[in-house]
Structures are given as structure tokens and as C-alpha cells.
Amino acid sequence: MSVFVDKKFESLDWISQATEPIDSELNIVLGKMPEQVDIDFNTYVSIVGDSWDIGLDIRRAVSFFLKKIDVKISDYVKRKELENCFEFQVDGNPVVDFEVSQIYGGTLSLIKVQSTMDEKVLKNLLGRQGIEEVDMIWQNMIWQNMNIARTNEIMEILGGCESHLATRSARKKKYGLRLRLQKLFAANEWNIKDTELADKVGTWIARYIKTGDLSAYTNFCKLKVMTHKGNPIYSMEEVE
């Protein structure tokens, strides 16, 4: 049926279809970042900005260049993994002279040491942000108001939550749901090969439990159906 078609997987070349690499927007962002940037005096001052700390670290440098290419990564863990792909290179004995506004005596550069994200890193990122969203729904809700019925529906579809289905404690259900999702993504039981799609699982669950949003529930169920084929899942047509 066309509603369960994975268009992204079908558009991959045969090598990618065979090797099934994990896809991520981080690889696209990494591709947009320059291979090497020589940091001159003006760039140095722009990166440091108004901070009292006039030293430089990878976090500030990468943040600066992400702003330049108009990309925002809100998740701290993803940003950290992106930063791990860069390091500084110092040649000679460079000196920063604020009187003449120059760097001389050597060069300072930011270089990209990895052109693509490591598969292991992407595997660890699968579903992580979505699980955090699931955790967040209980922070703003009083336990007594938590929708137990909707949580039970989700747990039944997920499977493997029998002991937490039986309990009437909202807190225990929350822990059970989180544990199940962590186990699911650690083993990648659903064979999801796109980090953004994996994160959406948690987003849909959180939205449905909190607000009863049927489109979120439909998307979640659709994805579950697609797992039955056993194929890697790269994309899915979502219901708005």
C-alpha cells in the first residue's frame, strides 16, 4: 500500500540500500561547514564577542560558524557530537595584538577532522531527544491529571510493557514507558535509520498522551505497522 511507502529508502542507491547507513541532519550540517577556516583577527574578535573570557574553544567557534550558515541545533548532545568533528590547528607561534588588530607570527585555524558522523555516534542519538520529550510531559502535569488510558494505549502498541501496564501508578507508568523506549532504541528494534524520524517517535507519544492529538497517534501507529516488514525505515509520510 502506498501509504506505508518509504520514499527515502527507495531513492537510495543500491550500495546504500545494502549497507543501510543511519541518516541524520547532522551529516548535512557537517557537509555545509567548511573544511578549514583560517581565523584572522576580525574572526577571532567576532567569535569571542563581548565575553570576559578572551580564550577560544571549539564550542564557541562552531557556534559562530553555525550562525553564519544559518543553522540552529537546539539539542545539546547533538551539538556536542558535531563539535567533536572539529579541532584547532596552531602553526608557528601566533601572537594576537589588539593594538594593531592583527594576528602574526603564526596561524590559527579551525579544521574539520571528520566529514561524516560516526555510525556509532548516530546509533546512540537514535530516539534520545524524543525520550526527553516523553520525560518532559510529566513535569508540567500534576500526576493525578495524567492520562492513564492514553499511556496504556501507547504501551500496548509498543509491547514489552506488561508489568507497567498492570500498575495504576502514573509515576511507574512513566518510568516503564521511558525504559521501554530506551531498550527499543538501544537495540534499534524497529530498524529506524533516520535520527530525526526516531526522535519523532517520542514526540508523537508525548503529544498524544498530553493532548490526545489523533494525528500524532496515527503517525505512531503507521510507523509501528511499517516495522512489520522488517525493512530499514528511513522516512514515512506523516499525517498533519
Add this chain to the structure above:
Amino acid sequence: MKRLREYADKHGVSRPVFDIVPVVRRDHEGASSSIEEINLELKQEYKYVPEINEADPLTVLIAKSRNEAFSIGIKKFTVSNESTVSNALRNVNEIFLNFLRRNLPNKQPTHTIIYKWYRRDFLNRLTYPDALSENLDNAVLALYSYVYRNVDDSGKILDSKKEHSKNIIALLEALMEKIKNESKKR
């Protein structure tokens, strides 16, 4: 504290020329290293070193009390003379308190009226907006110089100057009374 400000005004600042110092991090096995951080260190030849005249304790006091800070906005080092004077007065207070703690003949010197006054009230009186008279300020600094020349680093009177101890205590008491009276008039 006009005199302290005059001393502070004579000083310059460092020139903002820095060495780039990479911070090298090694991985757990030590097999590879990377540079993830850069520090800037002021080049020694551009660092401002205040001139000190050992015969004039106030030059030592001001040199010790200066804190220059680099502002990337204006690309210069700056020193706040007001902060220098405040720090200097704190150091003056400290030396008086150390002296009293180490040299008062009482069993519990920190429980005496004079010690408590110097701990609680001395700085407030000197840094009040309508500051005390210039003569009194000069008296404070003169007493500071006198104490500085006659004590060791811990505040204990030097062995060769033991006969001065009672004089210094008497002067500190007189100064305390004078400042109290002056403050009452205002």
C-alpha cells in the same frame, strides 16, 4: 583619599599583546591528541610592572592593590582607580587588624573594643560619601606606613622594635577616637 588616588593615577597599564597558547588534550590511551581550546597569555615584555620604592610603603600598597582587566570591547587593559583605592584601604585595615591581633596584651585581643571597631567600622568611616578631612586621611596613611615598617608579614612587631608596640596601639586608639568624633560632627 586624595593621596592614594594621586599614587594610583601615576601608573600605566599593560599593552594588549598576547601569545596564543593551545591546550592539548590527549585521549584515554594517549595515542592521539587534539587542540580543543586556546588560551591567551599576556606577553611578559608587554606586562606593566609598577615601580616600587621600598622606602615609601604607599607605593607598595598601591602596587599590591591594583587589578587591571582586559576589555575586548575597547581592546585595552583598564584599571579602575576607585577600585585600587578601595583595595588599598582594605589592605590598610587588614594590616591594622593583624597588628592588633598579634600585639595587644589582652588574652582575647579580638574581643577588645578597639579590635571590634577596626573590624566593623573603620572602612565604613573612610569610604563614606562625604569623606573625612584630608588631614585625617593623611594621618591614616602615615600610621599605616609606621606600622608597615615595624611589623613582620604576620603583623607581629619586629624584635628590634618592641618598644614601639605600645606607641602604635596608643596611636590606633587615638585615630579611632578622632574618626569617631569627626563622624559625629557630620
